[in-house]
Amino acid sequence: MRTSEPAVPSLSGPLPGPLVARLRAAGCVFAEDEARLLLATAEGRSALARMVERRVAGEPLEHVVGHAAFCGLRIALEPGVFVPRRRTEHLVRRALAGTRRADVVVDLCCGSGAVAAALADALAPAELHAADVDPAAVRCARRNLAPYGGTVHEGDLFAPLPPALRGRIELLTANVPYVPTGEVALLPPEARLHEPRAALDGGGDGLEVLRRVAAEAAGWLAPGGRLLVETGERQSAAAVAVLAGAGLVPRVHRSEDPPATVVTARRPPNR
Numbered sequence: 001m002r003t004s005e006p007a008v009p010s011l012s013g014p015l016p017g018p019l020v021a022r023l024r025a026a027g028c029v030f031a032e033d034e035a036r037l038l039l040a041t042a043e044g045r046s047a048l049a050r051m052v053e054r055r056v057a058g059e060p061l062e063h064v065v066g067h068a069a070f071c072g073l074r075i076a077l078e079p080g081v082f083v084p085r086r087r088t089e090h091l092v093r094r095a096l097a098g099t100r101r102a103d104v105v106v107d108l109c110c111g112s113g114a115v116a117a118a119l120a121d122a123l124a125p126a127e128l129h130a131a132d133v134d135p136a137a138v139r140c141a142r143r144n145l146a147p148y149g150g151t152v153h154e155g156d157l158f159a160p161l162p163p164a165l166r167g168r169i170e171l172l173t174a175n176v177p178y179v180p181t182g183e184v185a186l187l188p189p190e191a192r193l194h195e196p197r198a199a200l201d202g203g204g205d206g207l208e209v210l211r212r213v214a215a216e217a218a219g220w221l222a223p224g225g226r227l228l229v230e231t232g233e234r235q236s237a238a239a240v241a242v243l244a245g246a247g248l249v250p251r252v253h254r255s256e257d258p259p260a261t262v263v264t265a266r267r268p269p270n271r
Contacts, residue, residue: 084114087260113141120148
């Protein structure tokens with residue numbers, strides 16, 4: 001007679017010392033927290049063993065457990081998809097600052113759809129759209145935005161969006177890649193080896209994708225509508241120049257904890 005697999009240790013008791021020690025030896029700074037999450041997620045001891053092997057081999061914890069925490073939401077992930085960063089919560093906070101409602105919300109370079117989900121959860125827009133070039137990211141985003149009735153398009157920036165959105169987008173976010181090409185090799189292995197390069201590499205100065213977004217943004221935004229992008233602190237002045245050159249009115253917003261830089265750019269109401 002086949003018996004069921006032994007359950008993983010209870011979270012109410014002490015953490016298994018060997019598990020914590022193995023995670024710590026692999027370089028996991030928050031080994032105890034990771035052990036708790038692995039134990040809470042694994043369905044049986046064999047599943048736990050496989051998950052620990054993946055984590056020790058360097059796979060991002062969020063890929064191993066299949067989800068990430070973002071703005072109080074649980075965002076579904078799968079291997080190979082960009083992991084939403086805590087610093088990007090600053091972009092969401094800036095998007096929501098002073099915004100009571102936005103009927104049309106669009107998120108470009110959406111990845112897993114984390115930013116769009118957080119905005120939808122707060123604003124409940126009448127129309128919610130997101131887009132990404134990566135098929136795996138699009139699959140995740142569709143799962144994460146389904147509860148909000150969002151539509152996720154596969155394609156490059158504005159190209160896959162319905163033409164009927166032109167001139168109607170009140171809130172446009174674009175967490176564009178902004179790591180300069182020459183610095184991608186310096187990223188932590190978790191990002192460099194397990195996330196798509198297209199989600200990281202922003203070209204020679206890190207602003208190539210931002211330039212492409214800025215070039216079209218005014219034509220898609222409603223009068224007074226806002227575009228928000230995340231960028232590196234040392235790139236912020238150049239990002240402001242790019243957005244101003246595209247006819248938008250930019251402003252830089254910085255966060256200290258965690259360190260983050262967001263540039264907002266408004267389409268003038270009379271244009």
